[in-house]
Amino acid sequence: MTNLDGLNNEQREAVLHDKGPLLILAGAGSGKTRVITHRIAYLIDELDVNPYRIMAITFTNKAAKEMRDRVDSLIGYGSEDVWVSTFHSTCARFLRRHGELLGYDRNFSIYDTDDSKNVIKEICKRFNIDTKKIREKSFMIDISNAKNELIPPEKYLLAIGNSARDQMTAKVYAEYQKQLKANNAMDFDDLLMNTVRLFREFPEALRYYQQRFQYLMVDEYQDTNKAQFEFIHLLANYENEDGDIEHNLCVVGDDDQSIYKFRGADIRNILDFEKVYPNTKVIKLEENYRSTNNILTAANEVIRHNLARKDKRLRTQQEDGQPLICTTYEDDRGEAADIAGEISRLVVSGQESYEAFAVLYRTNAQSRAIEEQMVYQGIPYRLVGGVNFYSRREIKDCLAYLRTVDNGVDSQQVKRIINVPKRGIGLATIDAIDAYALEHELDFFEAIRRCRNIPGISRACEKLERFVAAIEGFRNVQKTSNLQQLINTILEDTGYWDTLNDDPETKDDRLANLQELINKAVAFEDEHPEDPSLSAFLSEVSLVADIDSMDPNEEKVTLMTLHSAKGLEFDHVYMVGMEEGLFPSDFGGLDQEEIEEERRLCYVGITRARKTLHLSHCNSRFLRGEKSYNRPSRFLRELPRHVVTMRGSRGSRYLSEDETFSKPKPKYEDEFTRSDYSRTNPDNFSNNSFLSDDLPIKKKSFDASAKSAGTLEALLGSSIKRGSDLYKTPTPTASPSGDLGYGVGDKVKHVKFGIGTVTSITMGSKDYEVTVDFPAGTKKMLASFAKLVKVD
DNA sequence: ACGCCGACCGTCCGA
């Protein structure tokens, strides 16, 4: 029996819905994952639906994993047969199986933005396009948008326009697709577009999947683009034996949390759902189980400023709770220092633990200032986003070898590694091979094989032949070995390990990263006994993001962008950098639509908080190496006054040189304790009197604020450039062992290598590097990835 | 072929 206790009326109604289209408008924190998982359980347990016929689609691996776990724990037998996956992984799997119909080999490569950019670069060069005038990136954006709209190159001009620029884009787009096809590669957008093409052009393939997946559930439906809409729409059009079309499609979303317009999300998909599926049952979930009443009041009030939305209002049975705290800081450093200090105090005094806190910002660039203070004050933190593990140079190099071994015709990968490590093969040689390949319609690797026929590069031939022999050697290794052995052989035989010595600064990091890649390969083979192939591994690796490896149970403060925070929740949330130009961010003319999207992002941020919410802005901050002065964000003024406590200017003075962070006592501690000057005077919220002026320190900041209305030149003239002596290098002296839960000499357990002894812990550039003696040998790994657990 | 250095430039969000 599926247990429906603890569900409210609307939730229960959604769970009990069996056939036909269902639209669940689920406000933030209204328990939508709970509804989806219970509904899956109900379908299986009560309606005898075969788990094999149920598909649940999400956007991120993290959401998929969470759903998977909850489905597994809710359903006993057969839960593993429920298809729970992301759009991209699902399409990749469909295409591995049926891609031959479209002319792709089953082990096609999946290109990330870097790979795509390289292809575009080559094309621009070939077409003599001045990339100073039109950037590669703008082609990529246009092409991506076209793909999301399911517009193929040959229809581009018809669909988009016929300007000179459009014609150029259409030409580049067509060539780009040709190149990808020749390389047996797809980019992220191709995964969707090609799956839709497969469905449209091969009805028997579509029919196969329609029959298999008779119950569809889509999470975060407000973020779907046209291609995703079409994918779902086609799949849901299953005609049963009686010739009826049931549309057993359940979509869940919240138009107020649509924040991915920039990558093609079309909010109309959710707003028009009822028009597309006339018999849709609509259920609104408006009861929030996450936040205090004050936080919800603020969220409701802010989002109310948007015009294009479905009317709804979150409500809760919780009490008002703490007021929101809105703080003005002198600069970004003071902001970071103060927040770090506050977190530190609350944790040291035993009231809270680190994982209860999150610091959210608009752009990844803002993380640096926060990080510095976290390190400085000895606070363990986890940084989500930034440079993806898989986009690091050494990882990409290694993956390029693996792809070359796996997918012989991927010229991009071959070009990446042909001279890495250095083999004395230069640009002139590569160009000559390229020209030959083009002329004879060969892939790059095949052209290398025939280097003896290519004029002008005879001197490089011997080196080229050695390279070919090496790759073929690896292909032989692959036939008889597992992934770990293959990677080790490649890094060993090519001398890649040795090249790390070239830069002693980064050596340890890169070594640990490669070791971690090997660990991932080992884990992959372990988890996928049914298909531990190189292709499958590379596919998975291409489709994971940093946030997917985030473990919310680690005792660390979380630092991430507002976008990354969607779907997560924390007891205490700090939204920093609430400033005009930054948030809402202004990149040349903010129109109403963009403002509303930013406001939704603000709404998402506010609704992440369970108990307390801090919002802050700075009078000045460093942006792209320059000091800039921004006014407080309009979103601050949209907060209802009666739930907000104002704090005046703080953090203008930094920690002095002699203060160590074993005693992280800011000089302005006095002002902290006096912080009950906080008040809720409504008049304080007009822009001019945003800062009150009854304290000397505030007076100063008021001046700065008034200045910001003046000319930019005047400000820059008087601005103090960031002197290196102002910023001391943070020295992490806190014992790492305290943060990790283990130390040198402790016995720890690793998921693959078993129990070993920690022999050293050092601070890498981004994370702790832990060296452990396992029975299988000594391994060096990154703490955040290795997930080591202390054992007694 | 390759490494160094200065000029230039983009500015965000992400599967």
Added chain:
DNA sequence: CGGTCGGCGT
């Protein structure tokens, strides 16, 4: 600021 790229010298 930090990453990239082209020019130049070796």
